[in-house]
Amino acid sequence: MVLPAVQAGSNPQQTQQFLSSVLSQRGPSALPYSEDTKWLIRQHLVSLTSAYPSLEPKTATFTHNDGRSVNLLQADGTVPMSFQGLTYNIPVIIWLMDSYPRHPPCVYVNPTRDMVIKRPHPYVNPSGLVSVPYLHNWVYPSSNLVDLVRNLSLHFGRDPPLYSQRRPSPSPNPHPNFTPPSPSHPANASASTLGYTRPVIPPRPYPPSPYGGQTEDPSEVYKKNAVNKLVESVLGDMTVMRKAREAEMEGLFNAQAVLRNREEQLKKGLNEMQNEMEGLEQQLQMVLMNTDLLEAWLRENEAKLRIHGDNVDVDDAFESVDVLSKQMLECTASDLALEDVVYSLDKAVQEGAIPFDLYLRNVRLLSREQFFHRATAAKVRAAQMQAQVANMAARISHYGGDTEALRVRA
Numbered sequence: 137m138v139l140p141a142v143q144a145g146s147n148p149q150q151t152q153q154f155l156s157s158v159l160s161q162r163g164p165s166a167l168p169y170s171e172d173t174k175w176l177i178r179q180h181l182v183s184l185t186s187a188y189p190s191l192e193p194k195t196a197t198f199t200h201n202d203g204r205s206v207n208l209l210q211a212d213g214t215v216p217m218s219f220q221g222l223t224y225n226i227p228v229i230i231w232l233m234d235s236y237p238r239h240p241p242c243v244y245v246n247p248t249r250d251m252v253i254k255r256p257h258p259y260v261n262p263s264g265l266v267s268v269p270y271l272h273n274w275v276y277p278s279s280n281l282v283d284l285v286r287n288l289s290l291h292f293g294r295d296p297p298l299y300s301q302r303r304p305s306p307s308p309n310p311h312p313n314f315t316p317p318s319p320s321h322p323a324n325a326s327a328s329t330l331g332y333t334r335p336v337i338p339p340r341p342y343p344p345s346p347y348g349g350q351t352e353d354p355s356e357v358y359k360k361n362a363v364n365k366l367v368e369s370v371l372g373d374m375t376v377m378r379k380a381r382e383a384e385m386e387g388l389f390n391a392q393a394v395l396r397n398r399e400e401q402l403k404k405g406l407n408e409m410q411n412e413m414e415g416l417e418q419q420l421q422m423v424l425m426n427t428d429l430l431e432a433w434l435r436e437n438e439a440k441l442r443i444h445g446d447n448v449d450v451d452d453a454f455e456s457v458d459v460l461s462k463q464m465l466e467c468t469a470s471d472l473a474l475e476d477v478v479y480s481l482d483k484a485v486q487e488g489a490i491p492f493d494l495y496l497r498n499v500r501l502l503s504r505e506q507f508f509h510r511a512t513a514a515k516v517r518a519a520q521m522q523a524q525v526a527n528m529a530a531r532i533s534h535y536g537g538d539t540e541a542l543r544v545r546a
Contacts, residue, residue: 177237195210212246217293226288266288266297270288271284467509468513470509
């Protein structure tokens, strides 16, 4: 069921009050526009009625192709156009759809009973739907209704979409039965009175409309209707094919993006594996160097074992190769020995073998001595590390390795 249209008054103040009222409604009767765009919608309609008083904002029920009905705002009236030095009015309805203003409105040419739509027309289809470039290039939030109507007026002036159909008369008329819409009336004239006064103008170069059956052959009318049907069918097939190809291209683009992502992941994994291989090669070189050291130590001690037999002292099997190693050995042995003494003192004081004040005095002296041994061992360890790095660098150069990388890792 189509609800009757509710329109604003002709007064600009009444128009603003009407828009504020319908856009502020809540509940089931609320208009289906987003809350953050209602203020912009109101501004667009107020600016439109100020620039073109012949267009009035209304609310009416719009029925979609799927049968769904929704209550929407519309601007109903006429759009002025200039043609051959005269001003004409084209009746139109501008529907503000649910997604407006993020998406363009839906514009229809609304001919009266004495008017017919020109067929074919580059911007108006036989049902009256308008598709000018401004609608296709709609950009939120810069696009607006005033610029849209100005664009419609420009395109309609270049190629009028409507003819005024004359009523058949008994007197012969050598001219075609169709004339453009009438010139515009004063601004206070209503939309229903526009388009009926016919000025005397020379014949237009437009082809006669197929709706003027008084002067055309029925076979020609049938032929034109068949051609129009064929064109509409071809256009529909082209639209379906274009959408299918666009969907296919979108799928290919998505697959390409997935492949690029996988390519980046594979490159990253390959770089990580190469870095890991370089690290393993460096570890292998260090293992080879340590193997040489252990083999040399085994050969030396096996010779001692053959010479001395079973009388080899275990302590004599290990000798310090340099002063730093000997000092480290002495500091470590003293540290561990002092640790054992402190442990023995703890057991003794727990068992009551020594008095507590003697325990504290001895622990203090031993801890101080142990601290000096540990500090000396830390300094010796740092000196040994520097010497070891220099030694490894010399050995790596012998095996063909990267000495600079070894220094950085050390």
